[in-house]
Amino acid sequence: MIRLFVPADSAALAVGADGVARAIAGEATRRGLSVQIVRTGSRGLAWLEPLLEVETPAGRIAYGPVKARDIPSLFDAGLAQGGHHTLRIGRPEEHPWLARQTRVTFARCGVVDPASLADYRAHGGFEGLTRALSLGPAKTIEAVTASGLRGRGGAGFPAGIKWKTVAEAPGEMKYVVCNADEGDSGTFADRMILEGDPFELIEGMAIAGLAAGAKTGFVYSRSEYPQANRVFQTALDAVRADGELGEFDIELRIGAGAYVCGEETSLLESLEGKRGQVRAKPPLPAHEGLFARPTVVNNVLTLASTPWILTHGGEAYAALGTGRSRGTQPIQLAGNVRRPGLYEAPFGLTLGQIVMEIGGGTASGRPVRAVQCGGPLGAYFPPALFDTVYDYEAFAARDGLIGHGGVVVFDDTVDMAAQARFAFEFCAIESCGKCTPCRIGSVRGAETLQRVMDGVEVEANLGLVADLCHTLKFGSLCALGGFTPYPVMSAITHFREDFLTRRKSSLPTRAGEG
Amino acid sequence: METFEPWSVARAEEIIAAHRSREGALLPILHALQDIFGCVPSAAVPLVAHALNLSRAEVHGVVTFYHDFRPTPHGRRIVKLCRAESCQAMGAEAAGRFLLAALGLAMVEPWGGTTADGAITVEAVYCLGLCAVSPAALIDGEPLGRVDGMTLAEAVGVEAARA
Numbered sequence: 001m002i003r004l005f006v007p008a009d010s011a012a013l014a015v016g017a018d019g020v021a022r023a024i025a026g027e028a029t030r031r032g033l034s035v036q037i038v039r040t041g042s043r044g045l046a047w048l049e050p051l052l053e054v055e056t057p058a059g060r061i062a063y064g065p066v067k068a069r070d071i072p073s074l075f076d077a078g079l080a081q082g083g084h085h086t087l088r089i090g091r092p093e094e095h096p097w098l099a100r101q102t103r104v105t106f107a108r109c110g111v112v113d114p115a116s117l118a119d120y121r122a123h124g125g126f127e128g129l130t131r132a133l134s135l136g137p138a139k140t141i142e143a144v145t146a147s148g149l150r151g152r153g154g155a156g157f158p159a160g161i162k163w164k165t166v167a168e169a170p171g172e173m174k175y176v177v178c179n180a181d182e183g184d185s186g187t188f189a190d191r192m193i194l195e196g197d198p199f200e201l202i203e204g205m206a207i208a209g210l211a212a213g214a215k216t217g218f219v220y221s222r223s224e225y226p227q228a229n230r231v232f233q234t235a236l237d238a239v240r241a242d243g244e245l246g247e248f249d250i251e252l253r254i255g256a257g258a259y260v261c262g263e264e265t266s267l268l269e270s271l272e273g274k275r276g277q278v279r280a281k282p283p284l285p286a287h288e289g290l291f292a293r294p295t296v297v298n299n300v301l302t303l304a305s306t307p308w309i310l311t312h313g314g315e316a317y318a319a320l321g322t323g324r325s326r327g328t329q330p331i332q333l334a335g336n337v338r339r340p341g342l343y344e345a346p347f348g349l350t351l352g353q354i355v356m357e358i359g360g361g362t363a364s365g366r367p368v369r370a371v372q373c374g375g376p377l378g379a380y381f382p383p384a385l386f387d388t389v390y391d392y393e394a395f396a397a398r399d400g401l402i403g404h405g406g407v408v409v410f411d412d413t414v415d416m417a418a419q420a421r422f423a424f425e426f427c428a429i430e431s432c433g434k435c436t437p438c439r440i441g442s443v444r445g446a447e448t449l450q451r452v453m454d455g456v457e458v459e460a461n462l463g464l465v466a467d468l469c470h471t472l473k474f475g476s477l478c479a480l481g482g483f484t485p486y487p488v489m490s491a492i493t494h495f496r497e498d499f500l501t502r503r504k505s506s507l508p509t510r511a512g513e514g
Numbered sequence: 515m516e517t518f519e520p521w522s523v524a525r526a527e528e529i530i531a532a533h534r535s536r537e538g539a540l541l542p543i544l545h546a547l548q549d550i551f552g553c554v555p556s557a558a559v560p561l562v563a564h565a566l567n568l569s570r571a572e573v574h575g576v577v578t579f580y581h582d583f584r585p586t587p588h589g590r591r592i593v594k595l596c597r598a599e600s601c602q603a604m605g606a607e608a609a610g611r612f613l614l615a616a617l618g619l620a621m622v623e624p625w626g627g628t629t630a631d632g633a634i635t636v637e638a639v640y641c642l643g644l645c646a647v648s649p650a651a652l653i654d655g656e657p658l659g660r661v662d663g664m665t666l667a668e669a670v671g672v673e674a675a676r677a
Binding site for chain 2: 010011013014015046047049182183184185186187188190191222223224225226227228253254255256257258259270271272273274275276277291332333334335336340341342363372376406408409410411414419422426429430432
């Protein structure tokens with residue numbers, strides 16, 4: 001019996017992983033070999049997907065990127081023994097891209113079968129929950145507070161303080177809500193956990209429930225993530241049948257294509273069955289959240305980090321990182337980059353290391369011109385700022401944000417005026433409409449930037465845009481309107497030449513063309 | 515390729531009844547209706563409103579707020595092409611232009627549309643979480659990465675000669 005591992009992660013499926021699995025089954029039948037194909041999540045080395053692994057006495061041996069048509073030659077080369085082939089990578093753990101990472105939240109992702117509770121337990125699963133049960137709620141919260149864990153959705157609020165607030169809020173009925181509405185372009189870490197290590201999230205939610213005194217959890221995921229939702233539901237059904245969570249129960253809910261529902265109060269409105277419109281704060285969701293009950297709202301990565309923290313102790317987590325940014329950040333490298341994928345590392349790398357050393361520069365081979373960090377509401381950084389240290393405060397000091405950990409690379413063909421206009425257009429498409437700066441400012445911003453791009457009163461109109469951005473930043477109810485100025489103003493500040501001298505021949509008519 | 519049932523009040527009421535007692539039942543009901551009928555028909559709105567003790571305006575407000583819920587079914591096949599930044603950086607706009615031209619759809623905003631014969635719908639989405647294999651699309655719910663105009667056209671069975 002040969003054991004083979006083929007990812008069923010969406011990104012792997014998108015480049016032919018199912019075809020690889022079918023080809024293996026077919027080829028094995030032809031050769032009269034007995035094979036077991038385990039469908040895992042992804043290791044995160046996206047440029048090597050589909051990444052095929054085989055179990056050998058020397059450990060797992062990887063091959064990639066594998067196409068279905070490579071399978072006969074892989075069997076000829078002695079795939080079962082990890083035989084030599086041009087696609088052979090060797091032991092994945094020894095691949096420099098993985099070896100240099102600190103895998104905490106993603107330790108099991110791409111390794112285990114996401115449908116198998118037995119596999120999860122064999123890889124240290126539920127040790128954190130067991131520890132939390134023996135510690136009790138107060139000491140569990142202490143451990144999370146000591147870890148320094150901050151909200152990985154983007155806001156960076158200390159998780160322990162949020163949990164404590166909910167635990168201390170009066171009321172019998174409380175909720176844990178997992179924000180899996182991962183709408184930021186350039187981010188996919190939540191999806192990878194849902195598809196690669198769903199039990200870790202389930203365990204994290206159970207720990208949060210225990211700490212905060214909640215018996216009901218909701219995961220709010222995206223309709224754009226069909227595979228993640230299937231895998232997570234399968235895991236949830238397995239845990240329910242197993243009874244591991246005791247009284248705590250979790251339900252998966254699916255959004256309906258509204259980016260703004262990634263904002264926590266809008267998400268709560270949506271869960272309640274309403275339009276996903278932002279609520280004014282206060283009251284904080286920790287006091288009055290879902291159905292006006294005290295509610296822990298945390299991102300997937302935040303919750304999925306807590307089993308490790310409980311297992312290894314808050315201090316072990318806090319020992320990683322830099323400044324006030326403790327622990328690890330799963331960095332998601334995307335866009336025009338040679339080695340895209342998921343890279344988990346302690347805070348403290350520089351942006352230049354992330355883009356050039358880890359990412360390997362652009363996929364096109366052209367010079368890097370701009371890097372957008374933190375999703376569509378994050379700032380564009382020029383290579384001149386590559387010395388910026390990857391932590392919350394250092395990015396804020398340079399008018400940027402880490403957000404949910406997305407890093408999107410552009411080469412020198414990018415038109416930064418078009419990117420700035422796109423930021424306004426995106427805000428206009430996705431605005432919930434509740435507050436005026438966002439609803440109207442986004443439309444007026446796109447129109448004004450169009451005039452700049454048409455060469456109409458350029459300086460005056462850029463001044464208007466700056467003024468409008470000030471209004472959006474300080475007058476919007478939530479981060480959608482409040483952060484749209486980041487991509488717009490960073491583009492104007494660092495790439496002003498794209499706004500001043502418009503070359504007729506390269507004038508795109510819509511965002512992103514060129 | 516998905517197939518949908520024709521509108522039926524009895525069937526709709528059965529779907530609504532299956533979900534109405536859930537906390538925050540409206541979105542699960544709307545999703546379930548769209549899964550069966552391919553859309554949320556306007557005739558469903560009063561039924562849902564009655565079952566949940568909401569006004570028709572409230573239900574209409576929710577249906578129209580979310581991009582996913584549609585008043586009529588999409589084409590027999592659907593391409594959701596990502597137009598967000600990571601895919602932009604890898605040529606998604608050019609791929610989209612090629613596909614729209616191949617299908618005879620106009621390159622105007624709002625972007626996308628359905629072919630006159632109802633065969634194919636093209637829709638813009640903003641991030642599928644497939645940014646590491648940009649540009650990316652969902653075709654009838656199946657992910658496809660590292661696409662260009664040709665691969666998109668081929669994936670929906672359009673001959674490149676039409677482009």
